[in-house]
Amino acid sequence: MVDPVRVHRLLRAVTDDLARLECEAAADDTRRSDPMWLRGVKYTFVTAIEGVSTSLSTTVRPMGGGHLPTTATRSGYWVSTGSSAPGSPRG
DSSP states (O other): OOOHHHHHHHHHHHHHHHHHHHHHHTOOHHHHTSHHHHHHHHHHHHHHHHHHHHHHHHHHGGGTOOOOHHHHHHHTHHHHHTOOOTTSTTO
């Protein structure tokens, strides 16, 4: 069962991370010269991606969803069945 409160919290955290990244995109050279600036931006970017990934798996898996197509593509599934992967030029 999907926990809507958890999904809402995860997506809210992603929204906060994106707002922070948007602010940092306009940072001046003085701010960017701080050695910790890039680490902070990278960390915020990673936590935004993790939030999206976690909210996706929290939503999809309880509804019977499984692996994303990229997993099947990496394992050679699309090649071995003669199918083309979603989003490929043949698909």
